[in-house]
Amino acid sequence: MLHSLFTHDCVPAFDNNTIVKFADDTTVIGLITNGDETNYRAEVQNLADWCSRNNLSLNTSKTKELIIDFRRSQNGEYAPISIYGDSVERVSSFKFLGTHISEDLPWSTNTVALVKKAQQRLFFLRTLKRTGLPQQLLTTFYRCTTESILTYGISVWYLSCMEAERRALQRVVHRAQQIIGTPLPALEGIYHTQCLRKAASIHKDSSHHCPEVKCVWDWPRLGLGCPLDKEPTECGRWEELHGNQRPTAAAWTGTPSQGQSQCEAGDGLKDPFTGSVVK
The missing domain is CATH 1.10.287 (Helix Hairpins)
Incomplete structure (x- = not known):
């Protein structure tokens, strides 16, 4: 708690960057567009400067950089990140908060x-x-x-x-x-339930960063059907994203009003395995 209070002012300086803090671990996530790494590198430098001002030291030997790039045409090698004159090791996989993440996102x-x-x-x-x-x-x-x-x-x-x-x-x-x-x-049933529970929390959160698209489902693979406990015409509009055939994905769209979700209070998402409503 004290560490969280102490680091509350460690925030990103650019909109296309994110700083994730968990206990004493800090992660900088940068979105690089058109090969422009300026904001990303400046964010790393800002973090290093913030640590210096607050009498904290960054352990460069334990700092890793992971690049995820799915572009078909990649512009050669990326220059390494440097902190206090030391180059940060670039890895193809690392463990982030208990989950192993790889550069091409296999699991x-x-x-x-x-x-x-x-x-x-x-x-x-x-x-x-x-x-x-x-x-x-x-x-x-x-x-x-x-x-x-x-x-x-x-x-x-x-x-x-x-x-x-x-x-x-x-x-x-x-x-x-x-x-x-x-x-x-079964793990598949647990997966469905957790996804529905997360979607239900997004429905209730009017401040969610993606308010216009509340949830996206892969219907045939998940076997969910319409997850809302009301018909789409009552609480929103289901938009087929892949033509007139049975949709492989659907998005519920709506504009929250007066700080409330489009669905009325008490509405939730149905668990396809138990039939119960997840709220």
Whole structure:
């Protein structure tokens, strides 16, 4: 808390940059347009200057730079970032707040790490099973120590995983089911529920940075249908983005009025697995 208060004035100086702070970790995210890195490099320098003014030191040896560039034509190599005269190491993958991110955004590294860590937790689950721990407590232990690992950030990476990677993750759940002897929630169902819960919070937040497009769904792959608990004509307009065929994506559009979401109070999103409304 004290660190957060101390660093509250460490904010980006340019609109196309973002500074993400978590405890004592700080990340600068820059959007480079037309090859112009001026604002990005100036932001890094501003951060270094801010640290100097506030008697903080940046550990350059632990600072990493990751470039994500999907342009078909890339203009050669990027010049390295320099802090206090030391060049920052450029990496192809690094661990950001517990999630492994790679430069071309595959999730293989993250999946392998999650499976390995979750399998280690199964050893303790087997040990507790042998001691005769009741099934209910075994389930609670699994959800706290294993499921929490498998589902960390799942709304970000699950849909982009390869099918083989999803099966590897689900196999850990199946092994836990065999140990405990009771059905456990599938990862796909947890993914759907977390996405709907996040979408519901966006619906309620009139200050969200993207107020005109509230949620985008890949209907056939997610199997969600219309996630609103009212018909689209009652609370907004569904806009097909891909022609007149069954849409592969749809966006709910509307303009919040008087600080409220377009949907009336009490409305929410339906969970396609349970039928309940997520608010």
